Amino acid sequence: MSEFSQNEFSPTEINKQVLRQRAYNQRWAELPEGTIPLTAADPDFPIPEPIRESLVEYLRAGYLSYGPPAGLPEFREAAAIRFRHRDGIELSADRIVAIDSAASGMVALARAYLDADDEMLIFDPVDFLFSHAAEKAGAKTTRFALTATGEIDWNKFESLISPRTRMIGVCQPHNPLGRVFTEPELRRILELAQKYDLWILADEIWSDIVFSLDGHISMLSLEGAAERTLLLQGTSKSFGLAGARIGFVALPNAQHVTEFLEKSGAAYTSLGASTLSQVAAIAAWKHCSRWLDGFVAHLRSQRDFACNRISKLAGVSVSVPEATFVLFPDISNTGLSAEELSEHLRQYAKVAVVPGSARWFGPGANGHIRLSLATTRDILTDALDRIESNWPV
């Protein structure tokens, strides 16, 4: 493996021709040619070279036999080691389960830990997968409104906990607000979970993309959290592996793993993660930390560049995200709805953004749009130029 060239993230090396063939989910392959997608949170960059090399090497031996229900031992070990290295958390490999994407894991966890008509307390706004997962489990959601800057009113929060509440969904770092909840905030959530005996569903899919000096703060870094935390991480945001569908779940202990494999169907092969995709994730965690540093540095620069320009648009205010590669500007003072503005930008600026609709983020997202920054500076500049030239206000 060439340690000093392909392992570096390259902020300019993208291939639009391949993206037009392969990048779905509201991106290049689905939009008219000439439209720039700042939509789904999937980078425009190819996977790091060490991942490609690991996959090719794995394929050389020619076997893709059934893997174990909880994931390859090497996968579980690599995930545990990464927790230790990145977050300073000791987490044994027997608490890890490979899962075919954090999205799939969220549904599987909701189905395993919620009964019909249970309630899950989730933030508003927040990624739609929380309510999607609750719905698939036949459960209900109660939404807790965050302030525009993502603050929590604790009395209000506690008042929403009902006798049917069984779980609190925590998106850390938060999509779409880009907040990293502080340790005191996480602790209060944990204390409430302890007080009312609730599960914490900790979606940490964005935990690799953190700009603040403190870095990511995992729910599992809190003493007493492990026994009631169901944690999710993935590789799609950080390493361009959305198509490979690979992430993991961390559970309170090995007994929970056994029960989860049973309940989720993983023990019976009806749920599971491709072994090839597991090999990709192992390479990402073992060999791509320098690549990731470069990627995050590029994203920080993209964030500053874009926030500066977007904040100058009429009727717009934007918080600078501490994490994630999405911006979530408040566009309510433009006088247009998020849907109207998104449609206008798509038609005239030829730039696709995600409207902050209740469907994708909850009612608290109204009056916002979401833009992804995980592209080259040239493409981002082009997109912002077009947005500015075609701004409707």
Added chain:
Amino acid sequence: MSEFSQNEFSPTEINKQVLRQRAYNQRWAELPEGTIPLTAADPDFPIPEPIRESLVEYLRAGYLSYGPPAGLPEFREAAAIRFRHRDGIELSADRIVAIDSAASGMVALARAYLDADDEMLIFDPVDFLFSHAAEKAGAKTTRFALTATGEIDWNKFESLISPRTRMIGVCQPHNPLGRVFTEPELRRILELAQKYDLWILADEIWSDIVFSLDGHISMLSLEGAAERTLLLQGTSKSFGLAGARIGFVALPNAQHVTEFLEKSGAAYTSLGASTLSQVAAIAAWKHCSRWLDGFVAHLRSQRDFACNRISKLAGVSVSVPEATFVLFPDISNTGLSAEELSEHLRQYAKVAVVPGSARWFGPGANGHIRLSLATTRDILTDALDRIESNWPV
């Protein structure tokens, strides 16, 4: 791609060292060294070379972006073309959905098409995934006993249809009996489904491994079947792709596809198939038909060899399967239960087989064991030698 060498199936080329690292699910990686696994239906052979080459080529371009919810257009097209070539059935690509294994697809279909407390009529014995899928959907199963040779008593069959019956599960070819239901049999099932307005869940995961001259007979080859058939196929049995978790669902029409994507979560990324695995399946269907012919020829020879020897064991009778690479001998006249015999063989012969327990195949499997033949002649010979030398009767 070298058309004349690696594309041929090689009946001897296996790598035990790699199998011991990679073959889970009751196989080499999970058993004590020295034990031969004739257990889970996963071949001991590496994937065909054209699959490996396609994956390496796909990885060269370096992108693993989000794929579309129903699967890559090339995947859906390749599945449709294969239906046309192999089964002579016209099936448009817009009826196909890529799924992360037939097992996962069966659960997703049961969840999408059954309500809680609906009943699914399934054969006894049959692969456990039918009852597993019904259970995950909150539905019940009614088991219909096949005779030892897999015959159906039609009056009995019809009498088991209740007002709550919504679906008939058909395993074609049948696992573990190795039967290929005839067209008249399938037609009667279809007529009953029409009479009582039922869905047919057609699990055709074994359809590539058929020895009879008529070949596979798909439920979709029957006129009038399409509108009520939910069909499953996979790649794990035929091409050694169990670890890649890739198969597909064929639905009555494009409108059903839209609804299935919505209900299953595929429209929201919480269900889906790895794009890399889809690329593997495309290569399997496009470039590996000659490889598959060689594999099936080898399995036919293995079947004849093993049936001949096993039928001579005291207390054993065995039907010669028309399809699949498993044997399902009746061992009830040995005086031992399937569990006792399996344990005996594991301990003394160092050969692992699957006991025909109710848990895996239904109560109708009692008194049988299941053996996989998808290995080399040398290994099969060794296993049969050991079984004969250690036969308890």
